[in-house]
Amino acid sequence: MSRDAEGAGLTEWSAGELADLVTRGEASPRAAADASLDRAAAAGAGRDGLNILLYEDRRDAHRQADAVAAGRDRGHAGPLAGVPVVVKDNIATTVLPTSCGSRILEGYVSPFDATAVRRLREAGAVIVAKSNMDEFAMGSSTENSAFGPARNPLAPSRVPGGSSGGSAAAVAAGIVRIALGSETGGSVRQPAAFCGVVGVKPTYGRVSRYGLVAFASSLDQIGVFGRTVDDAALGLRSIAGLDPLDPTSAPEPVAAYGDAARGSLAGVVIGRPREYFPPDLDPRIRDKCDAAIDELRSLGAEVRDVSLPHTGLAIQVYYILAPAEASSNLARFDGVRYGLRIEGDGLRGMYEATRSSGFGPEVTRRILLGTYVLSAGYYDAYYRKAQQVRALIARDFAAVFASGVHLLFTPTTPTPAFELGARSDPYEMYLSDIFTCTANLAGVPAMSIPIGRVDGMPVGGQLVASHFDERQMFAAAFALERRLGAGARQ
Amino acid sequence: MAVTLDDVRHIASLARLGLDVERAQSLVAELNTILEHMEALSRVDTGGIEPVAGIGAAGVPLHLDAGPPIPMARERETFAPSMRDGFFLVPRLSTHEDPEAAS
Numbered sequence: 001m002s003r004d005a006e007g008a009g010l011t012e013w014s015a016g017e018l019a020d021l022v023t024r025g026e027a028s029p030r031a032a033a034d035a036s037l038d039r040a041a042a043a044g045a046g047r048d049g050l051n052i053l054l055y056e057d058r059r060d061a062h063r064q065a066d067a068v069a070a071g072r073d074r075g076h077a078g079p080l081a082g083v084p085v086v087v088k089d090n091i092a093t094t095v096l097p098t099s100c101g102s103r104i105l106e107g108y109v110s111p112f113d114a115t116a117v118r119r120l121r122e123a124g125a126v127i128v129a130k131s132n133m134d135e136f137a138m139g140s141s142t143e144n145s146a147f148g149p150a151r152n153p154l155a156p157s158r159v160p161g162g163s164s165g166g167s168a169a170a171v172a173a174g175i176v177r178i179a180l181g182s183e184t185g186g187s188v189r190q191p192a193a194f195c196g197v198v199g200v201k202p203t204y205g206r207v208s209r210y211g212l213v214a215f216a217s218s219l220d221q222i223g224v225f226g227r228t229v230d231d232a233a234l235g236l237r238s239i240a241g242l243d244p245l246d247p248t249s250a251p252e253p254v255a256a257y258g259d260a261a262r263g264s265l266a267g268v269v270i271g272r273p274r275e276y277f278p279p280d281l282d283p284r285i286r287d288k289c290d291a292a293i294d295e296l297r298s299l300g301a302e303v304r305d306v307s308l309p310h311t312g313l314a315i316q317v318y319y320i321l322a323p324a325e326a327s328s329n330l331a332r333f334d335g336v337r338y339g340l341r342i343e344g345d346g347l348r349g350m351y352e353a354t355r356s357s358g359f360g361p362e363v364t365r366r367i368l369l370g371t372y373v374l375s376a377g378y379y380d381a382y383y384r385k386a387q388q389v390r391a392l393i394a395r396d397f398a399a400v401f402a403s404g405v406h407l408l409f410t411p412t413t414p415t416p417a418f419e420l421g422a423r424s425d426p427y428e429m430y431l432s433d434i435f436t437c438t439a440n441l442a443g444v445p446a447m448s449i450p451i452g453r454v455d456g457m458p459v460g461g462q463l464v465a466s467h468f469d470e471r472q473m474f475a476a477a478f479a480l481e482r483r484l485g486a487g488a489r490q
Numbered sequence: 491m492a493v494t495l496d497d498v499r500h501i502a503s504l505a506r507l508g509l510d511v512e513r514a515q516s517l518v519a520e521l522n523t524i525l526e527h528m529e530a531l532s533r534v535d536t537g538g539i540e541p542v543a544g545i546g547a548a549g550v551p552l553h554l555d556a557g558p559p560i561p562m563a564r565e566r567e568t569f570a571p572s573m574r575d576g577f578f579l580v581p582r583l584s585t586h587e588d589p590e591a592a593s
Binding site for chain 1: 493497498500501502505506507508509517520521522523527528530531532534536539540541543544545548553557558560561562563564566568569571580581593
């Protein structure tokens with residue numbers, strides 16, 4: 001498709017290029033929103049197609065776009081002026097519903113925007129749709145949505161990954177250049193890898209979670225998808241920074257991550273953690289990672305073998321702590337304050353009837369698992385023990401970064417996108433997060449970028465940095481992307 | 491530490507989740523399979539390691555118990571069908587007394 005300043009060609013510009021066109025008056029925000037929604041329709045993004053978008057409202061998109069144009073005409077054009085953005089269904093938006101992919105919140109409309117959404121709007125972005133997701137972000141394939149599974153636009157018989165599968169797929173399908181997702185154990189990076197796009201999990205505290213529906217509060221973080229590293233950098237730059245409405249947001253300065261694009265990686269030390277390259281790793285994934293590491297070396301980086309010895313315990317730790325926190329956070333969905341209410345025998349009967357009808361099987365399983373590990377007699381053996389091993393995992397990262405290593409490079413996932421329905425065993429599905437959940441447990445930033453394809457499906461490479469050093473991570477991502485080409489289609 | 495059917499019923503009760511017998515029985519098997527994998531943690535020496543509830547680069551600093559007003563898209567009165575004395579009125583339960591009679 002040709003790049004054009006009007007019509008369908010508007011979806012071909014990068015976020016920064018489109019914002020420049022809008023700022024100069026050479027493209028219309030309304031036309032950009034229309035191009036995005038038309039592209040969604042053409043791609044079959046709705047519920048009877050790929051099922052990657054749950055809610056859209058063209059009239060509201062026009063209203064937002066016209067406000068951006070009016071601001072531009074008064075001389076106020078933000079860095080995302082007129083850029084269409086898709087937002088995951090667990091991040092609060094006014095007008096479009098926020099249902100977390102769950103029956104229990106079906107039809108719920110937030111009275112306020114999440115801080116990240118408000119900042120996107122202030123930067124000139126136009127929120128065009130909410131995306132499908134695993135219910136309450138519990139899943140790794142977007143098959144757990146109450147509104148049906150989403151499909152990978154590159155191969156509709158395969159999953160897009162999860163839990164932010166709809167947002168990743170919307171970027172991969174060319175509907176938007178930037179989308180918001182959320183991460184608790186890899187829910188941005190894993191679908192980014194499966195869909196061949198860029199996915200960033202910032203440092204815990206980098207982005208306000210005000211308006212993100214809580215899953216596991218010590219792990220949750222809003223993340224960003226981009227078609228390219230530059231799109232993701234612009235998106236993160238727009239939403240990052242201290243927010244008085246979120247006490248966990250950090251008063252750290254926010255860099256212009258797009259400025260990290262430079263040629264050489266001379267002086268950068270990149271660690272290759274041996275635990276992320278086990279003997280049984282798919283050799284095709286290993287080959288793509290080795291090729292990417294060779295590119296990083298040729299760009300001037302020094303590559304060292306390193307060890308993060310507690311990596312093999314991360315899935316166990318994650319799947320104790322996250323359900324434990326979820327069992328508490330999801331107690332608020334009780335039929336009184338939000339959404340669904342099913343009458344039962346008295347107050348308790350109403351609670352049980354509402355929650356049993358409103359939550360799907362995976363959410364129910366995790367609430368029960370979390371309640372069990374927190375209950376008397378099991379707390380020390382499971383929950384406290386997991387908290388202790390989490391400390392050891394965080395120490396592993398701290399020790400490697402203290403030794404002079406600036407970044408780590410690993411595969412994002414052990415396999416490419418799998419077929420819908422291929423993983424029916426819950427624990428087998430949990431293993432999808434094996435290379436990603438460590439960064440959440442340690443609170444460090446990480447991102448996935450496309451590094452090649454296996455049998456036509458994308459493979460992601462993961463860069464991990466120390467706390468609040470997203471700039472270093474982006475510098476390597478920009479350099480690698482230039483070598484491999486955006487999307488790394490080979 | 492195998493989970494039993496009584497355990498599942500107990501934790502479902504704590505979590506306010508109603509389960510039919512068939513679902514409760516399948517959850518016994520599912521939870522036991524998952525918890526078997528968790529046993530790996532029991533073999534880790536964590537002597538002297540303080541448990542962590544969360545990881546921040548420098549912990550979460552104290553904030554003033556104040557902040558900017560939350561920009562609302564609509565008035566508070568629209569959040570629920572009705573309010574009284576500044577409180578939201580929620581649907582009455584059949585087991586509760588008649589609110590009109592009590593007032």
